[in-house]
Amino acid sequence: MTATVEYVRYRIAPDDQEAFERAYAEAAEALAAAPECIDYELSRCREEAGRYVLRIRWTSVEDHLQGFRKGEHFPAFFSAIRPYVTAIEEMQHYVTTDVVGTGGAPDAPGTPTIHAWMGGDAALDRLTEVFYGHVRKDPVLAPVFAGMDDEHPRHVAMWLAEVFGGPRAYTAERGGHPHMATRHLGRRITEEQRRRWVDLLQDTADEVGLPTDPEFRAVFLSYVEWGTRMAVLYSGEDAPPVDAADVPRWTWGQTPPWQPNG
Numbered sequence: 001m002t003a004t005v006e007y008v009r010y011r012i013a014p015d016d017q018e019a020f021e022r023a024y025a026e027a028a029e030a031l032a033a034a035p036e037c038i039d040y041e042l043s044r045c046r047e048e049a050g051r052y053v054l055r056i057r058w059t060s061v062e063d064h065l066q067g068f069r070k071g072e073h074f075p076a077f078f079s080a081i082r083p084y085v086t087a088i089e090e091m092q093h094y095v096t097t098d099v100v101g102t103g104g105a106p107d108a109p110g111t112p113t114i115h116a117w118m119g120g121d122a123a124l125d126r127l128t129e130v131f132y133g134h135v136r137k138d139p140v141l142a143p144v145f146a147g148m149d150d151e152h153p154r155h156v157a158m159w160l161a162e163v164f165g166g167p168r169a170y171t172a173e174r175g176g177h178p179h180m181a182t183r184h185l186g187r188r189i190t191e192e193q194r195r196r197w198v199d200l201l202q203d204t205a206d207e208v209g210l211p212t213d214p215e216f217r218a219v220f221l222s223y224v225e226w227g228t229r230m231a232v233l234y235s236g237e238d239a240p241p242v243d244a245a246d247v248p249r250w251t252w253g254q255t256p257p258w259q260p261n262g
């Protein structure tokens with residue numbers, strides 16, 4: 001089954017636009033309930049009044065035509081938008097090509113980056129400085145970091161800043177992902193060491209006063225889990241090839257920061 005994107009283009013008379021949008025808001029309840037619908041979006045043209053594009057992603061063409069159209073949610077959907085059927089200029093299914101991706105803007109406009117939310121470079125420098133101070137004294141981790149460079153905390157802070165949406169300084173100045181991955185090769189990091197690294201970093205986050213809101217901590221821990229498991233993979237016997245991948249850019253994902261309205 002291949003997901004498909006349906007585009008429906010409308011041209012609506014100026015006097016009808018408000019009613020049209022209201023009708024779609026009602027029809028959308030049926031889309032939201034339909035298991036065949038992945039997501040939908042109705043957009044109004046900025047340049048030409050009265051033009052609209054409805055984009056619906058369906059789990060497959062068959063699911064749309066056989067499942068949704070013959071299913072329990074269609075009658076409510078259709079009765080809401082029936083008056084506008086004659087205003088349709090195009091209604092077709094498209095298959096996405098390999099040209100797909102996300103741009104440089106990590107989150108919705110106006111959302112602070114995770115880097116800004118946590119206090120920027122100063123907060124990260126403090127976090128890694130205190131963290132590696134603990135690492136040096138930790139019985140499980142100290143042996144792994146016996147040869148650690150004094151600049152290491154600053155370099156990891158630069159890496160984390162870039163991951164969390166801050167300046168791309170690690171890529172510009174330290175060789176980006178390939179350099180970081182290479183630094184872990186052959187170190188044979190054990191699960192016990194990885195877990196201690198995670199726990200100690202979370203404890204240090206409390207100690208240095210990083211924000212404690214659920215959204216930030218969820219996304220912070222999520223990256224640290226992923227990152228440490230990647231470090232273990234790179235450190236092991238069957239390490240993946242070190243490719244020219246970009247430094248990952250973590251976004252708020254499921255847990256955008258809570259901000260008061262207005």
Ligand code: HEM
Binds near residue numbers: 184
């Ligand atoms: C999210 C998880 C991790 C991140 C973001 C991270 C980040 C980094 C970076 C950026 C470097 C290279 C610094 C540079 O020279 O530019 C590095 C090196 C290193 N990492 Fe990690 N690391 C992670 C997990 C781990 C874990 C779990 C261990 C071991 C328990 C580990 C052990 C090391 C060691 C020993 C080095 C070399 C340090 C030195 O010789 O100066 N890392 N790490």
